[in-house]
Amino acid sequence: MNKADEATQRKLLAVFAHPDDESFICGGTLAKYASEGVEITLVSATKGDMGRRMGNPPYLNRETMAAARELELRNACECLGIRHLQFLGIRDKTVEFIDVDHLADRIAVLIRETNPDAVLTFHETWGGHPDHCAIGKATTTAFQRAGSKGNLYFISFGSEMERPERFGYTRKEVMKIDVQAHLEAKLAAFRAHRCQSEMDEWVWMADREALKRFGRYEYFMKGNRETPSRVLHDLF
Amino acid sequence: MIPIMKPQVEAELRSFVGAEAYIHSEATSFVFVRNFKVNVTHAYVAGDGPFRVALRFDGHGWLRMEALTHYEADGKGRLLLAGYDDRGRMNVALHLGKESFPE
Numbered sequence: 450m451n452k453a454d455e456a457t458q459r460k461l462l463a464v465f466a467h468p469d470d471e472s473f474i475c476g477g478t479l480a481k482y483a484s485e486g487v488e489i490t491l492v493s494a495t496k497g498d499m500g501r502r503m504g505n506p507p508y509l510n511r512e513t514m515a516a517a518r519e520l521e522l523r524n525a526c527e528c529l530g531i532r533h534l535q536f537l538g539i540r541d542k543t544v545e546f547i548d549v550d551h552l553a554d555r556i557a558v559l560i561r562e563t564n565p566d567a568v569l570t571f572h573e574t575w576g577g578h579p580d581h582c583a584i585g586k587a588t589t590t591a592f593q594r595a596g597s598k599g600n601l602y603f604i605s606f607g608s609e610m611e612r613p614e615r616f617g618y619t620r621k622e623v624m625k626i627d628v629q630a631h632l633e634a635k636l637a638a639f640r641a642h643r644c645q646s647e648m649d650e651w652v653w654m655a656d657r658e659a660l661k662r663f664g665r666y667e668y669f670m671k672g673n674r675e676t677p678s679r680v681l682h683d684l685f
Numbered sequence: 686m687i688p689i690m691k692p693q694v695e696a697e698l699r700s701f702v703g704a705e706a707y708i709h710s711e712a713t714s715f716v717f718v719r720n721f722k723v724n725v726t727h728a729y730v731a732g733d734g735p736f737r738v739a740l741r742f743d744g745h746g747w748l749r750m751e752a753l754t755h756y757e758a759d760g761k762g763r764l765l766l767a768g769y770d771d772r773g774r775m776n777v778a779l780h781l782g783k784e785s786f787p788e
Binding site for chain 1: 787
């Protein structure tokens with residue numbers, strides 16, 4: 450890459466809690482931006498080692514789960530086009546008990562190192578799982594500490610942000626990303642997370658049938674709300 | 686993990702009696718403990734499947750778990766017991782190790 454390319458290279462940092470958050474929640478968006486040449490770094494706080502789904506029929510146990518899910522996540526990253534993956538080494542289900550200042554400092558270092566144009570994480574209230582909310586809170590703090598020039602976004606589930614008012618957001622604070630052209634990659638990533646998706650029969654139906662389960666859009670709440678967005682269909 | 690065979694699991698449990706053992710025990714979704722170190726004095730398996738397992742330890746302690754369906758003696762001095770539902774979701778786990786489990 451020459452200097453001009455480096456200057457125009459767009460970068461995205463996603464900081465989530467568990468292997469599969471990136472695929473199940475916003476896999477279409479990550480695949481879309483990867484396909485456009487955005488350099489994506491994914492940080493997973495845990496290896497999902499306390500998950501319940503052990504394959505169907507079960508082939509994992511508590512002690513083999515971390516390695517299996519790490520491998521699945523690496524495969525999912527290939528499906529989505531994510532080139533950089535890091536773990537924070539926290540045990541699943543314990544993120545909220547880690548000192549938030551310390552955790553935010555670690556994430557701020559990553560933000561300064563990767564210098565992202567967009568940071569994705571969970572909303573600290575609407576994250577849906579204690580680990581999600583905790584990593585979202587730490588990443589939001591880190592984003593402020595790092596003085597990042599980019600934008601912060603909170604990922605959301607399904608189409609719940611079609612009515613953002615329930616969450617205290619307006620429509621102008623919600624980005625709506627068209628991922629129609631990237632649903633095959635999202636499905637491949639679902640299948641890469643085999644032990645987690647195995648019991649969901651629809652994932653393993655013929656592609657055409659399985660793809661019908663995905664919405665065309667993925668939604669993101671603006672994290673830095675004071676900065677107005679010119680367009681609401683692009684994170685950059 | 687293979688379906689529990691009572692005599693084999695009883696024999697595996699006996700190898701922990703009279704010694705210190707590290708315990709990982711969980712009822713998934715509700716509680717887990719990891720690396721409790723206890724001195725096992727008795728170990729029991731009951732039921733015809735799913736199975737119940739109980740440990741007595743340190744002269745005054747009990748640990749009892751039910752709904753166990755599968756096990757594995759993983760060759761590293763660890764006995765892993767777990768209970769799965771019919772879709773592969775784990776309900777309970779009871780692991781005994783001669784060394785501590787990864788934190």
